[in-house]
Amino acid sequence: MHALANPARFRRLAEALTPWLLGAGLAFAGTGLFVGLVLAPPDYLQGESVRIMYVHVPAAWLSLGGYLALALAALAARVWKHPLADVALRAMAPVGATFAAVCLLTGSIWGRPTWGTWWEWDGRLTSMLLLFFLYLGVIALLHAFDNRARAARAAGLLAILGTVNLPVIKFSVEWWNTLHQPASIRLSGSAIHPAMLEPLAASALGFALLFAAAVLMRMRAILAEERREARLRRRALAA
């Protein structure tokens, strides 16, 4: 990781990776969604509405994984003072918030035909909503201070504290009575038929690559703005 601390080296790597991540992400997500929408079989119990799984589940995984990555970036910034960690934190927060919003909205849309309700204040749905608010809190703190380092410290602290919510989301379906079904994919195996699992895997991989592409593009934008600001400051001091 410290090899990437050199901004010029990171910039070269990011410039090379961005189009590949975008292209592969669009290809995998497009294939997964097309197969899931058109070719995959309907569920024996849920019928056609199971096709919402191909957008809802990857969004859920990425909003959880993205939050963990956000907290790790905050930790790397505090513990190892990695120069790109705060940049990653600033870049990741809106991306994770978007995927959390996709998860909540598609879940609500899926809930109406499946459960008969758009929303229920149960453990899984409420803890997922809390995750979305944690993302918004991190974004708000990043913009709450004029001093960028202080803003990143405050946002990073919230990001780290918020990881308490991750096991709550994961185990909410086991700890409490909930409308939400338990996990269908575990380390011990999957309860999903391969005809559904394969497009789900393609869609999840595609969205993961698009998540990474969005983070990389936002990191490049932040670094470019910082470099421009530094140049303007130098000019102002020289004048």
Next chain:
Amino acid sequence: MDHGPFILAAYLVTLALVGGLLANSWAWMRRAERERDE
């Protein structure tokens, strides 16, 4: 119950939010890097 409108709504919401995020990130990156190189 016809599930078609729900499926369509879920896919459109995803397309709008993820597409919007990617478009916004791309535009911000291009603008920031252009201004840096000016």
